[in-house]
Amino acid sequence: MMKTLTxxxxxxxxxxxxxxxxxxxxxxxxxxFLTGTKKGCGEGECGACTxxxxxxxxxxxxxxxxxxxxxxxxxxEGVGNEQGLHPVQEAFLDKGAVxxxxxxxGMVLSSKSLLDRHPKPSAEEIKQAxxxxxxxxxxxxxxxxxxxxxxxxxxRAKPVNSxx
Amino acid sequence: xxxRDYLFPHDLEECLAALSAWEGRGxxxxxxTDLVANLxxxxxxxxxxxxxSSVQDLTGFDIQEHELVIRAGxxxxxxxxxxxxxxxxxxxxxxxxxxxxxxxxxxxxLAGNVVNAQPAADSAVALxxxxxxxxxxxxxxxxxxxxxxxxxxxxKSTIDSSREILVTLRVPVPAEGxxxxxxxxxxxxxxxxxxxxxxxxxKTKGGKILSGRIAMGPVSDRPFRPQRxxxxxxxMALEDRKALNEIGRMAGEEANPRDSCLRGCSDxxxxxxxxLVRTLLEDATARAAGEA
Numbered sequence: 001m002m003k004t005l006t007x008x009x010x011x012x013x014x015x016x017x018x019x020x021x022x023x024x025x026x027x028x029x030x031x032x033f034l035t036g037t038k039k040g041c042g043e044g045e046c047g048a049c050t051x052x053x054x055x056x057x058x059x060x061x062x063x064x065x066x067x068x069x070x071x072x073x074x075x076x077e078g079v080g081n082e083q084g085l086h087p088v089q090e091a092f093l094d095k096g097a098v099x100x101x102x103x104x105x106g107m108v109l110s111s112k113s114l115l116d117r118h119p120k121p122s123a124e125e126i127k128q129a130x131x132x133x134x135x136x137x138x139x140x141x142x143x144x145x146x147x148x149x150x151x152x153x154x155x156r157a158k159p160v161n162s163x164x
Numbered sequence: 165x166x167x168r169d170y171l172f173p174h175d176l177e178e179c180l181a182a183l184s185a186w187e188g189r190g191x192x193x194x195x196x197t198d199l200v201a202n203l204x205x206x207x208x209x210x211x212x213x214x215x216x217s218s219v220q221d222l223t224g225f226d227i228q229e230h231e232l233v234i235r236a237g238x239x240x241x242x243x244x245x246x247x248x249x250x251x252x253x254x255x256x257x258x259x260x261x262x263x264x265x266x267x268x269x270x271x272x273x274l275a276g277n278v279v280n281a282q283p284a285a286d287s288a289v290a291l292x293x294x295x296x297x298x299x300x301x302x303x304x305x306x307x308x309x310x311x312x313x314x315x316x317x318x319x320k321s322t323i324d325s326s327r328e329i330l331v332t333l334r335v336p337v338p339a340e341g342x343x344x345x346x347x348x349x350x351x352x353x354x355x356x357x358x359x360x361x362x363x364x365x366x367k368t369k370g371g372k373i374l375s376g377r378i379a380m381g382p383v384s385d386r387p388f389r390p391q392r393x394x395x396x397x398x399x400m401a402l403e404d405r406k407a408l409n410e411i412g413r414m415a416g417e418e419a420n421p422r423d424s425c426l427r428g429c430s431d432x433x434x435x436x437x438x439x440l441v442r443t444l445l446e447d448a449t450a451r452a453a454g455e456a
Contacts, residue, residue, distance in 0.1 A: 003170060020212075021165030023200070043201050044268060045355055056241075056270045062200045063271065064193070064213065066170040110266070131354035132265025 007068045009034075010078025018065045025049045025060035028075060036076035036105050040134075047133035050106030051075050055117075057110045057132070076105035079112060088112050091150035092143070099137030107133050111147045115154055123148065165203040169212040176221055176329065180303055182214045183327055190214050192325045194236055195272035197264065198280045210326070222331065227252075232335040234274055240287065241269035252338055255346035255363045259290035262348055265355045275330045278311060281321040284357045284382035290346045292379035292387035293363035296335040302328040312379075315386035341368040343451040345444050349436050358382070359427045360436045362415075364444045366397070368452040373400045380437055382427075383419040390418035393441070402449040412442030 002017045005027065018027050028034045028051070040048030042061050049061040052074040080086035088111045091097070098104050107130060114121055114129040121129070126147045135143065171190075173179045183190055190212035193199055202208040216222050222237040227248055234243065243249055244261035263269055263277065263286050277285045278298060291311045299308050300323055311333075314322050323330055338344065348361035361381050367374040376397035379387040393415040400407050416438030423429045428436075 001169065019167070020170040021167030021203070023165070023204075042204070044197055044264070047265065047267060050267055053270075057267045058271050059197070059267045062197045062268075064165070064170060064196060064200060064215075066172075067196070067215065067217065067271075069172065129266060132267045134355070 003066060005065055005069060007070060008072040010074060020066065022065045023061060024051065024063040024065040024068055024073070027065040028060060034075050034077050038102050038105060040102065045134070046103070047106045047110070048103055050109050050133070052109050052113055055113060057106075057113050059132075074109065076108060079108060086112065087154050088115065088147065088150040091146040091153065095142045095146040095149055097138055097142040097146035103133055103135045107135070107143055111150065114147070115151055119155060120151060121147075165200065165213075167211060167213060171212060171214045172218040173214060173216070174218055174220070176219065176301060176331070179214060179216065179219060179329055180301070182212075183329075184303060186212050186214075186326070188326045190326060192216055192329060194276045195239065195268075196276075197268050197272040198276065198282075216329070225249075227337070230337055232337065234333040234335070236273060236275040236330055236332070238274055239270060240264075240272050240274060240277070241266070243274055243287075244269065253290075253294060253335060253344060255290040255293060255344035255365065256287065256335065258346045259286040259348075259361075259363065262286045262346075262358070262361075275333060278314065278333065279321050279323050279325055279330055281315055281319050281386075282382075283318065283385055283387070284361070285387075286346070286348060286358065286361055286381075289361050289379045289381045289387045290344075290363040291333065291335065292389065293346075293365045293377045294335050294344055295365070295377060296333055298323070298330055299332045299334060300328050301331045306331075308334070312386060312389070318385045320385075338365075339367070341374075341452060342366065343368065343448045345448045345451070347440055347444050347447075349440060357426075360421065360433050360440060362437065362440050362444055364441070364448050366445075366448050366452060368402060368449075371402050371453070373397045373402065373449070373452075378415055378441060380415065380419055380441070383421040383433070383437070388419055390415040392418055402453045405446070408445045408449065409442050411445060412438045412440075415441040 005018045006015045038048040040046035044059045044062045050057050051060045080089045191210040193213045222235045225234040225238050240260040240263045244257050250257040277287050344365040346363040348358040350356040350358045366376040393411045416434045421433035
């Protein structure tokens with residue numbers, strides 16, 4: 001028996017029919033064609049599938065889609081676009097924090113969530129906030145630099161591109 | 165996951181009614197981070213998930229006069245970040261902050277970690293050292309049991325979440341002179357199960373230890389308490405470093421960690437426990453001495 005999932009997705013009221021046991025990751029990618037959310041390990045170990053649920057990072061590969069019922073979900077598609085990047089995305093490009101890009105959507109979302117709650121995080125707080133993400137390319141240093149850079153820039157000007 | 169239904173009861177009565185209606189083929193889900201992985205891999209089979217996240221009575225926690233009451237929906241993230249919990253139950257706050265990753269801690273619940281009954285579960289080790297109890301509700305009534313009585317073999321809880329609800333976890337408020345600490349050894353700081361972990365809770369007065377509880381994992385099918393080491397704590401002077409070292413050694417000897425290709429050989433892990441328990445006792449006694 002299909003269920004109706006009603007939630008706010010990237011700022012828009014969204015209704016979608018889902019199987020009772022479907023995962024949020026699969027609903028986003030297969031039913032809503034939002035393929036910015038990546039499937040890495042599929043068992044909660046890598047962080048590639050991270051999305052924001054009510055502003056907090058969660059793993060969409062371990063989250064029954066029905067858990068999003070009535071709640072607010074932000075995916076990478078809701079953070080910025082080619083016309084206007086979010087300051088965190090700008091900083092990732094500026095600092096060379098992207099190589100293959102597979103971990104990047106999750107990294108950006110966890111960084112955004114951190115900066116929304118703590119606009120001036122310490123290096124240790126950034127490391128802690130990103131500790132649930134694995135990156136096989138960059139070695140993490142550039143990612144840390146990018147988040148610090150974004151925090152500094154966002155401190156000077158409020159972001160205008162984010163829908164959330 | 166192949167499910168026939170996904171339900172959101174609004175109160176405890178509806179929860180129990182849904183469990184009864186599915187006659188053992190439905191199961192409660194809170195955060196679901198372990199359960200979903202098990203269902204995806206076919207390790208567990210259920211026909212319906214009964215999600216407790218809309219049950220108002222099961223959210224958050226309260227600090228009452230004599231105990232901390234943690235309800236079934238409280239996440240590791242909230243517990244580890246709560247200033248009052250960090251102050252009074254640092255062992256629990258630190259253990260909850262060691263589980264999984266930030267994304268997992270934002271949804272995974274302490275109650276779920278207890279029901280899942282994994283011997284490496286950081287928060288369960290802390291709960292056992294703190295003398296916590298669980299309040300369990302079913303159509304047969306209500307029972308309250310110490311956490312360490314909830315295990316029946318590896319990864320198997322006495323709580324049947326197709327019929328029963330772990331409603332609250334109850335942790336005694338530390339009296340004056342009581343201290344608690346937690347620690348773990350792991351190859352990485354995040355997304356990593358512990359090679360060994362341990363928690364210590366001490367009652368102290370006038371520069372001496374009145375009694376103490378030590379819990380260690382994963383060295384048994386449940387958080388393991390070294391009885392000889394605990395007995396040896398009684399009456400010890402807080403600054404007796406030699407005795408602390410000896411108690412660490414006893415705790416390591418009493419444990420029986422398995423040889424593990426992931427966690428290291430038994431002898432190595434026993435050595436780690438010896439050092440970990442000694443270090444935790446040094447930390448705990450220093451805190452007690454500082455408070456006195």
